[in-house]
């Protein structure tokens with residue numbers, strides 16, 4: 001017999017950077033009976049979800065909600081605004097930027113990829129995956145593009161594979177300073193709800209997000225936030241689209257409905273998250289994640305292990321990437337920790353596979369669940385024979401108990 005379920009006692013520690021732990025309150029909301037998606041009650045739910053997402057994105061423009069994962073939101077953003085053969089400029093900060101580029105290529109777009117050109121003394125081969133977008137490179141490339149053949153600039157806000165954020169304001173400024181009309185597209189799939197994001201103020205044309213990361217929901221919903229220019233571009237864009245097409249959704253959303261069946265129960269969860277964020281205040285939510293991230297970094301520093309992100313000004317508030325010593329397979333450590341302590345950590349993706357693991361500090365967490373996570377990691381590192389400089393758990397306790 002194949003044993004599918006192993007039921008340890010206590011809670012599973014889901015410390016990957018998405019899906020994140022879902023608050024009980026949200027799970028209870030999701031468990032309410034499914035209602036008629038064309039019935040009279042549904043309109044209130046639909047409108048609350050859309051308006052709530054506009055407030056989370058900080059936009060007055062339409063927000064499209066899809067019953068899909070983040071990958072769908074990537075495809076929707078490109079398919080609604082661009083035509084086959086269009087030239088798009090992407091910046092590779094890590095594995096998700098790499099995957100988005102692959103998706104764009106498969107849609108028939110001509111992609112050009114920029115990446116960090118500087119040197120990394122510690123890990124030369126990982127240089128580009130340890131830093132955020134360097135907006136000056138985008139500026140210089142756009143200035144050269146006198147015919148305006150580049151139609152969009154695509155960047156990842158919180159690179160979930162590395163734990164590095166990018167400064168979106170500087171990217172907007174680079175495009176404006178180059179007097180270039182390209183659309184700005186931002187993947188904030190893991191960031192939204194946990195890392196500061198301001199759609200209208202930052203001048204983003206299309207943003208993508210998904211439910212299962214910073215928004216603390218189960219997987220299954222994703223989002224596009226639009227701009228007037230993006231909607232204008234969608235009127236002439238020629239990539240074939242039907243399910244992803246914004247126009248019908250925007251039309252039906254006016255009444256609080258969608259063209260096809262919505263994820264009703266996930267919308268219950270989403271409206272619960274919207275209430276929770278409104279009760280706490282987004283600034284407090286962002287500060288809480290920054291504080292957790294600093295506590296986790298204090299632990300990693302105490303262990304004497306390198307943090308994947310080499311630029312302290314762009315540390316992710318959502319996850320921390322930890323590089324393991326040469327010759328120690330990070331996935332072996334993860335496996336041991338999962339089996340011994342029922343604690344899941346994020347694997348290294350793409351070219352950093354086996355070289356690092358990721359600790360998620362998002363979703364339904366608190367100081368003590370994070371300290372327990374650090375304890376699990378510390379025990380796992382010791383059991384794997386990794387020599388530690390000191391106790392990360394102690395450093396984490398010091399950080400969290402020092403009024404920070």
Ligand SMILES: *Cc1c(COP(=O)(O)O)cnc(C)c1O
Pocket residue numbers: 018069070071072096156158159160187188189190210213
């Ligand atoms: C998770 C993630 C994606 C992909 O989303 P899925 O929900 O897995 O389809 C894309 N970009 C970033 C930054 C992500 O974290």
